[in-house]
Amino acid sequence: MNDIKKIAVLKGDYIGPEIMAAGLAVLKAATDSQQFKYELIDLPFGGDGIDRAGDPLPQSTIDQAKQADAILLSAIGGPKWDQAPRRPEQGLLEIRAALNLFANIRPTKITDRQVDRSPLKKAYVTGTDFVIVRELTSGAYFGKPRELQAHQAIDTMYYNESEVVRIMHEGFKMAQKRRHHVTIVDKSNVLATSKFWRNIAKEIAPQYPDVMVDYYYVDAMTMAIMSKPTAFDVIITPNLFGDILSDEAAQITGSIGQIPSMSVGSEGPNLYEPIHGSAPDIAGKGIANPISMVNTVAMMLSESFGEKAIAEKIYRAVDAVIDQGDVTPDMGGDLSTEAVTQKMIMHIQSDE
Amino acid sequence: MNDIKKIAVLKGDYIGPEIMAAGLAVLKAATDSQQFKYELIDLPFGGDGIDRAGDPLPQSTIDQAKQADAILLSAIGGPKWDQAPRRPEQGLLEIRAALNLFANIRPTKITDRQVDRSPLKKAYVTGTDFVIVRELTSGAYFGKPRELQAHQAIDTMYYNESEVVRIMHEGFKMAQKRRHHVTIVDKSNVLATSKFWRNIAKEIAPQYPDVMVDYYYVDAMTMAIMSKPTAFDVIITPNLFGDILSDEAAQITGSIGQIPSMSVGSEGPNLYEPIHGSAPDIAGKGIANPISMVNTVAMMLSESFGEKAIAEKIYRAVDAVIDQGDVTPDMGGDLSTEAVTQKMIMHIQSDE
Numbered sequence A, B: 001m002n003d004i005k006k007i008a009v010l011k012g013d014y015i016g017p018e019i020m021a022a023g024l025a026v027l028k029a030a031t032d033s034q035q036f037k038y039e040l041i042d043l044p045f046g047g048d049g050i051d052r053a054g055d056p057l058p059q060s061t062i063d064q065a066k067q068a069d070a071i072l073l074s075a076i077g078g079p080k081w082d083q084a085p086r087r088p089e090q091g092l093l094e095i096r097a098a099l100n101l102f103a104n105i106r107p108t109k110i111t112d113r114q115v116d117r118s119p120l121k122k123a124y125v126t127g128t129d130f131v132i133v134r135e136l137t138s139g140a141y142f143g144k145p146r147e148l149q150a151h152q153a154i155d156t157m158y159y160n161e162s163e164v165v166r167i168m169h170e171g172f173k174m175a176q177k178r179r180h181h182v183t184i185v186d187k188s189n190v191l192a193t194s195k196f197w198r199n200i201a202k203e204i205a206p207q208y209p210d211v212m213v214d215y216y217y218v219d220a221m222t223m224a225i226m227s228k229p230t231a232f233d234v235i236i237t238p239n240l241f242g243d244i245l246s247d248e249a250a251q252i253t254g255s256i257g258q259i260p261s262m263s264v265g266s267e268g269p270n271l272y273e274p275i276h277g278s279a280p281d282i283a284g285k286g287i288a289n290p291i292s293m294v295n296t297v298a299m300m301l302s303e304s305f306g307e308k309a310i311a312e313k314i315y316r317a318v319d320a321v322i323d324q325g326d327v328t329p330d331m332g333g334d335l336s337t338e339a340v341t342q343k344m345i346m347h348i349q350s351d352e
């Protein structure tokens, strides 16, 4: 008898719940006739946390998320909570810390059918396939003091040895399963935390003799992501630079509405989320692109549950709707979120 | 009788002196038959400062640079000084602080003849014309403490009110002379210094009712620079984000070997420099692209000395060599630095 997987669902704000519904519908369809059994645990979080439980990250959400086998999160935040004492984003930072999700993994892969959607010329992007490994629980996002005073303000970038060591191993190990190439990004010609970062990378690199390593300053990296994206495999970066570079990387695909991400810790469940925001401007119109959340669900099935075959079936359904132009307006189609989702489910159900 | 302008020359490292020689040759040719008189003051700086005077920024260089009417700087740094106790980059940070050069101005303009060189598709870049105004003497580059310890490291991001106020006015005033549009970049959903930055921007904006203002998070901005570069006019950003975004912006032109920049303070001379690095890999081969330094010289003539007509003549010479393909290998040509420079000088001498 199979055990039942617990999936925590943090449904998000604005378009968040719309695409979450799509993702869950696809999850159900793809697992219906399979051995894979799960239950969903709906937890208040972000703006929805403020509305339903008075806080973007209620303690009960932390407690229950920790008990889950995986966490599915949709885009959060938006103008409704701009004046909240604790904004939705605060909940996002704190759940990363509370669950010790120190590595954020963001794939940038440009399939042949995506090349036309890229703002970059075909010759530059064709064949792009890299992953950004972003440190997620330290650096400029968590250093203290962080103070907003009347006439000045301070943030602190901080890294200690174990924080840098573990993210390096995460990235190097990933490279061993991929194309054996790691790129270290920092600003070590200026910042002490970056010198520290690079020094540790240089100590760890020899432990992975099968991995080729190179080093970029973050400013030069923004150029390289655009001018030679095919030159990279695994990119390891501090928190703040990872935030910046992963958005740039998403943009070269021209398909930010399709990209999933995964955050992992040393123990406890992984957290899966689309990389885009909650798009308040199109919320409620029924036209949000469900593909990012559907890909996020597939990533969860594959990475947390080892259900690679089911994930592949979902990816085929995504490819099918894109090929047939059965997509939302942001991708040049004229279908609703609901209609695209139904098309994907049809493909899944007829997939042998 | 005209006075004689003092130009401090910090000639740079690796390809630095090669392109500086080109820039100075063009300066001479373009001003030969004009009223404009100048003298050059050669000052040790960067790696050259370490070699000639034992420090990347000797006190005498600061003193004499302060007395100059403008400062011309070429690319500095490189592997030769990697182990120096004070590296060349340290000199760059310190001269910015010593001369109080708080605003770094980096134009991104894509002329029709550059569109083909961009990694971006034509439809995205055609018509791009914006300026990044980067705060240059505070933020993450100068905050204390900055400490590299055995098992941890710390940097400090810091801004006080007067630092943010003056860079805002610099940017808003520039927008009034351009297309009356300012974009404020920060990471105010996470960082205290960024909230501070945005709060001050919102206080100052009403003083410029003829300027339209919008706000971007730095991560979203990396996407917008690529997906809609024509949407921007003046972009005002903190030091670290400006470093990152201005390199990305340079890359969308596909012509980093052509782009000048200017750093300005409240009093004292402006500093002019190409935005690219010292390219140790091609140094000594005589193939460095002189255009960035030639454009830098033209920018100095126009902005510090009001010599717009001479600057225009230089820009026409640059356009001419590009049109005729008389360029260095990085731009697809096969001419040497020296040969491209001579071509530009010929164009200047035959220009009306």
Ligand SMILES: CC(C)[C@H](C(=O)O)[C@@H](O)C(=O)O
Pocket (backbone or CB within 6 Å): A089, A092, A093, A243, B189, B190, B219
């Ligand atoms: C919403 C924001 C706090 C978050 C971040 O900066 O980490 C987002 O941009 C991301 O990349 O996940």
Ligand SMILES: CC(C)[C@H](C(=O)O)[C@@H](O)C(=O)O
Pocket (backbone or CB within 6 Å): A189, A190, A219, B089, B092, B093, B243
């Ligand atoms: C060389 C380096 C210290 C410098 C900086 O980071 O400011 C450079 O990248 C620049 O943008 O002028």
